Amino acid sequence: MDGSRTTTREHSSGAPPPVRARGLVKRYREVLAVDHVDLDVRTGDVYGFLGPNGAGKTTTLRMALGLITPTAGTVELFGRDPMREGARALEGVAGFVEAPRFYPYLTARKNLELLAALDGGQARGRIDEVLNLVELSERARHRVGGYSHGMRQRLGIAAALLRRPRLLILDEPATGLDPAGMRDMRILIRRLAGEGITVLLSSHQLPEVQELCDRVAIVDRGRVVYEGALTDLRRQGGAGYRLRSTDDERALEVLRAQAGIEHAATGEHGLRFQAEERDVGALSLALARAEVGILALTPELATLEDLFFRLTESDGGASGASLGPNGLFGDAPMADGRTSPAAGADGRGVHA
Amino acid sequence: MSSAVVASQREPPELVHARRPLTLTVWRWELRKLVSQKRTYLGFGLAMIFPLIFVVVQSLRHHHDHGENIFESQITQSGLATPVLMLLFLSVFMLPLIASLVAGDIVAAEDGNGTLKTILTRSVDRGQVFAAKVLAAVTYATAAVFLSAAVATGAGVAAWGFKHIVTYSGTVVSAQEGLLLVFAANACYLIPLLTVVALGVLLSAATRNSTASVVGTVGFTILLFVVAQIPGLEGIHPYLLTNQYESWHGLLRTPTDWAPVWHSLWVCALYAVPSLIAAYLVFLRRDVAGG
Numbered sequence: 013m014d015g016s017r018t019t020t021r022e023h024s025s026g027a028p029p030p031v032r033a034r035g036l037v038k039r040y041r042e043v044l045a046v047d048h049v050d051l052d053v054r055t056g057d058v059y060g061f062l063g064p065n066g067a068g069k070t071t072t073l074r075m076a077l078g079l080i081t082p083t084a085g086t087v088e089l090f091g092r093d094p095m096r097e098g099a100r101a102l103e104g105v106a107g108f109v110e111a112p113r114f115y116p117y118l119t120a121r122k123n124l125e126l127l128a129a130l131d132g133g134q135a136r137g138r139i140d141e142v143l144n145l146v147e148l149s150e151r152a153r154h155r156v157g158g159y160s161h162g163m164r165q166r167l168g169i170a171a172a173l174l175r176r177p178r179l180l181i182l183d184e185p186a187t188g189l190d191p192a193g194m195r196d197m198r199i200l201i202r203r204l205a206g207e208g209i210t211v212l213l214s215s216h217q218l219p220e221v222q223e224l225c226d227r228v229a230i231v232d233r234g235r236v237v238y239e240g241a242l243t244d245l246r247r248q249g250g251a252g253y254r255l256r257s258t259d260d261e262r263a264l265e266v267l268r269a270q271a272g273i274e275h276a277a278t279g280e281h282g283l284r285f286q287a288e289e290r291d292v293g294a295l296s297l298a299l300a301r302a303e304v305g306i307l308a309l310t311p312e313l314a315t316l317e318d319l320f321f322r323l324t325e326s327d328g329g330a331s332g333a334s335l336g337p338n339g340l341f342g343d344a345p346m347a348d349g350r351t352s353p354a355a356g357a358d359g360r361g362v363h364a
Numbered sequence: 365m366s367s368a369v370v371a372s373q374r375e376p377p378e379l380v381h382a383r384r385p386l387t388l389t390v391w392r393w394e395l396r397k398l399v400s401q402k403r404t405y406l407g408f409g410l411a412m413i414f415p416l417i418f419v420v421v422q423s424l425r426h427h428h429d430h431g432e433n434i435f436e437s438q439i440t441q442s443g444l445a446t447p448v449l450m451l452l453f454l455s456v457f458m459l460p461l462i463a464s465l466v467a468g469d470i471v472a473a474e475d476g477n478g479t480l481k482t483i484l485t486r487s488v489d490r491g492q493v494f495a496a497k498v499l500a501a502v503t504y505a506t507a508a509v510f511l512s513a514a515v516a517t518g519a520g521v522a523a524w525g526f527k528h529i530v531t532y533s534g535t536v537v538s539a540q541e542g543l544l545l546v547f548a549a550n551a552c553y554l555i556p557l558l559t560v561v562a563l564g565v566l567l568s569a570a571t572r573n574s575t576a577s578v579v580g581t582v583g584f585t586i587l588l589f590v591v592a593q594i595p596g597l598e599g600i601h602p603y604l605l606t607n608q609y610e611s612w613h614g615l616l617r618t619p620t621d622w623a624p625v626w627h628s629l630w631v632c633a634l635y636a637v638p639s640l641i642a643a644y645l646v647f648l649r650r651d652v653a654g655g
Contacts, residue, residue: 080651098489113478117400130486132383
């Protein structure tokens with residue numbers, strides 16, 4: 013999705029963004045679970061919230077929903093602070109953190125009736141609709157205690173949709189689902205996003221995030237190490253190229269001698285290197301001068317998985333993690349022009 | 365993001381303003397949850413079984429001793445003696461235990477099951493949830509007391525008839541008036557029992573552990589009984605919660621002795637009000653991090 017388009021829409025309408033967190037901190041005694049997290053989820057985003065286990069994702073989402081009190085900082089949903097305004101701040105917001113939980117001794121329908129009642133009763137008439145949407149109509153009169161994990165996940169989605177949300181917060185919605193269930197979940201999220209619902213999706217499923225999300229925040233050890241457009245992340249994560257030539261040995265010599273070409277090496281299917289686009293043009297001329305024929309010259313974007321591990325498997329921040337030849341976050345502004353809080357003091361590298 | 369999503373992007377849906385539910389609605393759902401749980405019936409079962417056992421055993425006995433209590437000597441003379449004696453026996457341990465079963469569990473169980481986060485992310489405020497839970501625990505304790513009284517009265521009357529009865533002051537009252545006094549005595553017993561409920565809710569909110577809360581609540585009342593046995597501490601007896609269990613005796617005198625009832629009211633308030641305020645603050649400020 014085009015982030016600038018969304019921003020324009022928000023600015024023109026003057027509406028506060030679905031999620032805006034500033035300097036969010038949560039400390040449990042000596043453990044700093046969330047460390048000065050800034051988040052901006054914009055209207056219409058399908059926003060991926062990524063991080064290894066224990067990175068602080070769920071704690072951040074709990075603070076967003078008003079379930080736990082931040083040690084410092086603020087989080088607002090559509091301009092309202094859940095800690096100050098309570099349930100009022102959750103108007104138009106639904107979702108679940110960790111696994112959705114229900115009363116095991118009540119049927120799915122009774123659980124939804126209860127939740128509809130706690131929403132003022134208007135949603136009661138939509139119970140059949142949401143049960144049908146998540147394909148639980150036939151099991152609606154069964155006690156939730158007998159439900160499989162996947163069925164509970166689907167019931168969690170149904171419970172969220174009862175509120176007709178404008179912002180849907182989903183924490184690992186595909187966890188524990190079989191492949192078909194994961195596919196169905198992706199289709200459902202895509203459909204909801206298509207209906208204009210902003211989705212904040214915390215997930216370990218990197219292909220899922222890559223497929224669904226337009227913007228992401230990657231957290232590691234409680235800190236945001238990247239926030240911005242997924243395409244920007246992938247582009248800056250290393251504009252890699254693969255080269256197949258008539259003479260790979262000679263080509264490698266040319267690559268190593270050429271300015272702007274870095275990390276040139278022989279790979280499984282030809283040569284690989286990293287370079288800016290302008291330097292690739294000069295390279296092709298140099299190869300021609302060296303009488304090396306180009307059979308294929310293919311750009312390769314790093315996968316989200318590559319980037320994720322490069323960002324989160326650093327040594328903890330002392331040295332920083334660099335994603336590409338330029339050091340991804342050194343001079344990479346966030347989509348709104350701010351510099352990532354994770355950027356090093358020298359403007360290069362990522363400090364997790 | 366997949367281009368499919370972008371292509372089909374629409375304007376965000378209109379905000380649907382959810383009405384905040386009435387606290388009574390939340391309370392009704394708390395009761396529906398109680399009705400759906402086996403534990404609820406365990407307590408009610410205990411409240412009913414003892415009067416039945418009592419009546420059966422007394423019916424089988426050929427000789428009835430005249431005990432210390434005036435109502436003991438009337439067991440076979442009036443069915444209305446049974447609910448009074450049952451209140452006397454059950455008020456010490458069994459009814460506080462039954463009340464604790466729900467009060468100690470009502471917040472902690474939601475924490476353990478992770479359902480607290482489910483309900484606290486709807487359109488209901490924490491204060492409403494807390495009030496509804498306290499009301500539900502109060503409702504349950506009240507129901508248990510009157511269920512026990514109703515079973516005791518029914519069984520006693522069935523066995524020995526609906527007859528006049530002699531009160532603590534030796535006054536003979538009609539069966540109708542006796543029935544009214546039985547009801548009033550049980551209602552009066554609710555004062556200390558609902559204080560036990562308040563303590564149970566406090567422990568439930570603070571410990572987040574059902575077993576610890578139930579055991580802690582019952583343990584606290586037992587501790588007060590033990591304290592009452594310590595020589596030299598007679599001065600504090602009037603202020604012990606467990607001493608208020610017998611305040612209803614004043615209603616079974618002629619003229620009615622209201623002093624123990626009023627005393628019980630303010631002593632129990634000293635226990636209940638701080639407990640409820642503390643429980644409310646704990647519930648309001650707690651991090652819902654479980655589940």
